[in-house]
Amino acid sequence: MPKRFNSQSLELRLHRVRRSAYQHLDIAIEPSTWVLSHVIEGEVLTTTGEHSGTAKPGDVMVHYPHHRMTEQNPGPGLHEWMALDAWQGDFEFFRLHPVPSIVTLRDPPAFRAQFNRLLEVRHPLEEFAITAGLLVEVVRSWERSGTPAGLELAGSSRFSKIVNYIDQNLNHELSRESLAKRIQLHPGSFDRAFRAEYGTSPMELVRKKRIQLAKRLLSSTDCNLEQIGDMTGLGSAPNFSRAFRQIVGESPGQYRARSKMTIEDYAREFNLDES
Numbered sequence: 146m147p148k149r150f151n152s153q154s155l156e157l158r159l160h161r162v163r164r165s166a167y168q169h170l171d172i173a174i175e176p177s178t179w180v181l182s183h184v185i186e187g188e189v190l191t192t193t194g195e196h197s198g199t200a201k202p203g204d205v206m207v208h209y210p211h212h213r214m215t216e217q218n219p220g221p222g223l224h225e226w227m228a229l230d231a232w233q234g235d236f237e238f239f240r241l242h243p244v245p246s247i248v249t250l251r252d253p254p255a256f257r258a259q260f261n262r263l264l265e266v267r268h269p270l271e272e273f274a275i276t277a278g279l280l281v282e283v284v285r286s287w288e289r290s291g292t293p294a295g296l297e298l299a300g301s302s303r304f305s306k307i308v309n310y311i312d313q314n315l316n317h318e319l320s321r322e323s324l325a326k327r328i329q330l331h332p333g334s335f336d337r338a339f340r341a342e343y344g345t346s347p348m349e350l351v352r353k354k355r356i357q358l359a360k361r362l363l364s365s366t367d368c369n370l371e372q373i374g375d376m377t378g379l380g381s382a383p384n385f386s387r388a389f390r391q392i393v394g395e396s397p398g399q400y401r402a403r404s405k406m407t408i409e410d411y412a413r414e415f416n417l418d419e420s
Contacts, residue, residue, distance in 0.1 A: 154233050155231070155232070155233055155238070155277060156231070156232040156233075157229060157230070157231050157273060157276055157277065158178075158229060158230040158231075158365070159227065159228075159229045159272065159276055160178055160227075160228040160229055160230075161226075161227060161228040162226075162227045162263055162264060163225070163226055163227075163264075164223070164224070164225040164226075164260075164264065165223070165224050165225075165226065166221070166222070166223045167218075167221065167222055167223075168220075168221050169218060169219055169220060169221070170187075170189065170216055170217060170218040170222060171216075171217050172214075172215060172216040172217075172411065173213070173214070173215045174213075174214060174411055175211060175212065175213050175214070175404075176208055176209075176210055176211075176212075176214060176228065176411065177210055177211065177360070177361075177364035177365065177404035178210050178228045178229060178230050178364070178365070179207070179208065179209065179210055179228070179229055179230065179231060179237075179239060180206075180207075180208040180214070180226060180227070180228050180411065181205055181206070181207055181208075181226060181227050181229070181279075181280075181283065182200075182205065182206045182208070182216070182224045182225075182226035183204075183205045183224060183225045183226065183250070183253075183256060183257070183260065184200045184201060184202050184203070184204050184205075184206065184222070184223075184224055185202060185222075185223040185224060185225060185257065186202060186221070186222050186223040187202070187218050187220060187221060187222025187223065188200070188201050188202075188218060188222075189206065189216050189217065189218045189222065190215075190216075190217045190218070191206050191214070191215060191216050191217070191246065191247065192213075192214060192215045192246075193206075193207070193208050193209055193212055193213075193214045193246040194209060194212035194213065194214075194246075196245065196246040197246075198246065198247045199247075200247050202253070203249060203250050203253040204247050204248065204249050204250070205247070205248045205250060205256075205283055205286075206246065206247055207239065207244055207245070207246050207247070207248060207283070208246070209239075209246075210230075210360075210361065210364075211357060211360045211361070225257065225260045225264075226411075227263075227276070227279075228411070229276065230361075230365060231280060238280060240312075242284045242287075244283060244284060244287040245287065248283050248286050248287045248290070249286060249290060250282065250283075250286045251282075251285070251286045251289055252282075255282075256279065256282055259275055259278060259279055259282070260279065262275055263275045263276060263279070303328075303342075304328075304338075304339055304342055304343070306327075306328075307324055307327060307328060307339075307347070308350070310324075310327065311324070311347075311350065311351055311354060312354065315351070315354055315355050315358055315376075315377055315378050316375065316376050316377065316378050317378060318378070319348075319351050319378065320348075321335065321336060321346075321347055321348055324347050325347075335347065351378075352388075352392070355377045355378055355379055356377075356379075356388075356389065356392050356393065358376070358377045359373055359377045359379065359385070359389060359397070360393075360400065360404070362376060362377070363397055363400055363401040363404060364400075364401065364404035369382070370382035370385055370386060370397055371385075373385060373397070385397070
């Protein structure tokens with residue numbers, strides 16, 4: 146079972162912590178959680194969603210949940226990695242701190258020393274403190290590098306408050322008119338300006354976020370379809386199932402069964418010589 150911790154506004158659910166060696170690497174999965182993988186040896190060609198690049202020793206690969214990711218290296222390598230969920234208040238930690246898919250650490254030996262401690266400790270408070278410290282180090286390394294943000298919709302635009310409002314009210318009725326009223330724009334003008342900013346309409350974004358939340362609930366909770374439909378604003382179980390299948394291409398039950406295997410698949414793909 147994942148270990149769950151709280152400290153004021155920071156909440157962590159730690160699913161896996163591993164060090165993994167391999168002779169070659171060829172992974173392609175859609176993780177159901179955040180995956181942070183520190184490259185110690187080898188060079189890895191990696192993609193997450195639409196982002197791609199080469200991760201070298203001293204880099205951390207950040208894989209977003211529910212986005213297709215790959216890692217490829219024809220030669221040997223060594224990674225230390227964790228699979229986790231992290232929230233700060235009502236938001237996912239890496240939505241508030243939108244690091245790119247590859248972050249170059251400012252002090253790899255110090256990061257590795259803390260990761261070694263995380264592999265060894267057994268006390269929940271120590272695990273929480275070390276994990277939080279590793280997340281902060283990734284964020285600080287990114288901030289000092291000056292590289293662009295990695296997550297879409299992460300910028301501070303004039304619609305950022307609307308996006309945050311959507312995130313916090315997915316279980317309520319949301320319409321183009323009600324959202325436009327919150328920033329005192331005509332619905333048509335709001336729709337055009339929002340689309341120009343984000344490349345999608347407000348209501349398309351609402352639907353996308355509801356499906357993302359449904360995916361997270363399916364993969365990390367035992368809530369039934371009626372409960373998930375209610376929490377996401379997608380309606381009754383039949384309505385939720387129909388909308389989910391239409392957008393995702395499989396039923397909620399099929400997605401739940403598949404997503405619960407992805408972290409195990411990630412570990413298994415290393416051909417493991419694990420610590």
